[in-house]
Amino acid sequence: MSRSFGSNIDNVINSSHDANIISRPGRDTLASLTYMLHKKRIDILLGYPSEHYYLAHSMGFENELTQLTLSEAPKLSVGYIGCTNNEQGHAMITLLDKALEEIAHTQSFEDILVRWLPDNLKPILEKRLRDRNESAAH
Template sequence: MHYAFRYAFLSLLISTPLHAKTIDWIVTDFAPYYIFNDQYAGTGRDEGVIALLEQQLPSYTFNRTIFPSSRTIQELSNPNHTYCMLSLYQSPHRKQHISFSEQTSTVGLSPSIAIHQELVQHLKLETSTPASLKTLLNQYQLALGISMSRSYGNAIDAVINNSADASIIIRPGRDTLASLTYMLKKKRIDILLGYPSEHYYLAKSMGFEDQLMQLPLTEAPDLSYGYIGCTNTEQGIAQVEVLNAALKEIKQQPAYHEVLLRWLPDNLKPLLEQRYKQTKTPQLSEAFINISIFI
């Protein structure tokens, strides 16, 4: 009798959805969004947002699983396991397999050019307004470094693809931005295309951030937006709703804004703050530009 009762009780436990209060996050080794291994470990922007969500949802257990960036969307789309991830670009194809938050999870400045300050002074470039990538390539004939198979938005991609006579160095493989940043440090390229926080983190890690300047581009939108995406299962849809409500709360906290600004150089922090405040007006709050921050 006691055995039968214990068996029934254990069967009930096994059949109970123990994962109901657990959210499994996909994270990836991609600084400065996630930083695992160097002296800045734990200070990544996206892991900072996840930590704030964790504080906002004390009744939930957050698990983190590391995947290579090349596998993140594949794992997130697999209905056999429900995962969630930050800073995702929305597309019709992805929406077939991934449920997205209505609230943005991260906001950042769009792609910019990293360039040595002395070259800016030598060329007498205007730094108070965005620069034209087309002009930098074709008029000034600067050597550009970019990562292979990475899109920077339609307008920037069009400039690159239509600049056949320009000097463009394309690097394949892993850690391409780090190797290109090293080339910029050694002045083997003149300008480097990437996101401002990436430029700043890599230059800081290599100890020459004070020698660089970042120029916003006329071909880029003001801001890039990322969303939370969860596997499109019943559990994932429910988790997106919970996380969406939590995002709305944490975005009112100073700590959230500090996380967004953490890996920007000082001269670009006011620009992000200004542009972010402008999007919070009722007319612009839904006018999100679907540019992926990194995935």
């Protein structure tokens, strides 16, 4: 609910009238859906690899999880921070933008990004981060 996986994937989801797509409200929807996936109560679950791997690891079945990359997915996803639309909120966004721009190009940041990825997906993200850093340097 209220998630976006990039315009290409969102368009596929929103135009798939023949698919049995379920929106499920709740406190920890992703954890309960991951559990249902493990119990074979659902067939597929769309989400980010690190969050599924983390949940499968915490539930003790990370070696039973198969993750596939969608060709329609953007190479890197962009995140957003929301603040109140007032003077203080605008000032905070300015500070956060500056801090995040500095952090985003550190080894510590990259280590955190790959920490909860399955081994087969780590090289893909590492390459995309290298490509991003090289294009930013030019």
